Amino acid sequence: MGDISDDDDVPTLSAGTLKALQEFYKEQEEKESQLNQTNENGVAKPNEIVFNEDWQLSQFWYDSNTVETLVRGIVKSVEPNGKIALVSCPTLYKRLKEEAVNCEIKLFEYDKRFSVFGNDFHLYDYKSPLDIDKSLSSYFDLVVADPPFLSEECLTKTAITMKYLTKQNVVLCTGAVMAELAQRLLHLKKCEFEPKHQNNLANEFWCFSNFDFDAMLKS
Template sequence: MDLEEQYNESSPHLSEFTGPSVPNNAKEADDDDPLTLSPYALEALKEFLTEQHSAAAAVAETAASGASSSEVSLISEDWRLSQFWYTPETAETVSEEVLELLNCLTTDYRSVACIACPTLFAYLKKANPYVCARLLEYDKRFEQYGSDFTFYDYNQPEELPQALKNAYQIVVADPPYLSLECLEKVSQTIAFLARPDKFYLLLLTGEVQRESAAKLLGLHPCGFRPQHSSKLGNEFWLFTNYDPGNRLGGWQSEDRV
């Protein structure tokens, strides 16, 4: 999913490591030697810098929306964050639905918030570079999107700029975990972002969240099934708080669920 598990890495400082004592004269000699890296370390550094450069270039290309291909260049999935990008077909289908909803709005200011779904955000910008969309995302590599990016940690569901409060007529969310605890916190974020009078909500998550999505957010499942480029074992569903009619496969009746 754009599933992305939050993780905490604890890297000890170099000062925490101690080694055998070295004679003073040896230390002085070492101080005169230039700092060198082992061939292994140099190769690792080279791979890291290459990956970072490629990631930045891909995001910049997408943000500029200059590619002629119908697909969008995305930075690589980070296995440490359990990231899974949508297939082009899924991203295009959902982005077309969002653009359709934006066109139906009668207000002058039309905006959409994308919670933890960078693939959708990228395809929205590809389809319409001028769309007012914001990506709320934990992965700071997406800071390449500039002012359209807001750092988001679902563990602090309302730790967001006040300017975003009740500012969005459309909210699309793809919670990073398939757990009730995560969905509850993302629901808090949705309430923070959404317009209090009326808003459209699309939720992409596992089928296992069906009852929780209905209870917490009043959502109904659609016939459309999101797919990911990396094949996942969990079946993913799309839920909405509005009747999409014939789009997105329509609402599923209870006897079909």
């Protein structure tokens, strides 16, 4: 038997595979560069950052029409200098920062990638619904939430957070199967508007509120 060199055991990549790998690494470098971009205050520039969905975190981004519609309704639901909390719905943050320039907007989110938004970001785990700064109790004019999982536990604990944060008004986006629980926990009614996602979900998705949010969406 002849000698076999070490090189014979090293797998080789086809030209197409190598090109695809190089493009992947280039894309990852560009995303890393985006995350490192900050303004003079050391806070990331929202419009220059692109976040991909992380399905392991049950992330499903809204489509552009849903983002625009919800943001319009949110802005009309608060005063020009209102306080808005986004709970587990980071898709809305960038557009809302553009449209509600005088509002105070806080994002309560488990995904630490969004910490690039500086003081607007609050690390949040629905499993610890009251692990929140006490100064934020009954602080927000409007709380908008989209619990990551369609489970009784997740919605129940998210509802505790919503009640804790809001002065009164809340908007909830979640699966239609959660309608009865949403009404029982937060006294919410279904809105006419139904949110959609970039990647169509198998589950029917609804929007709920404890005030006439549809009127805000139409005005």
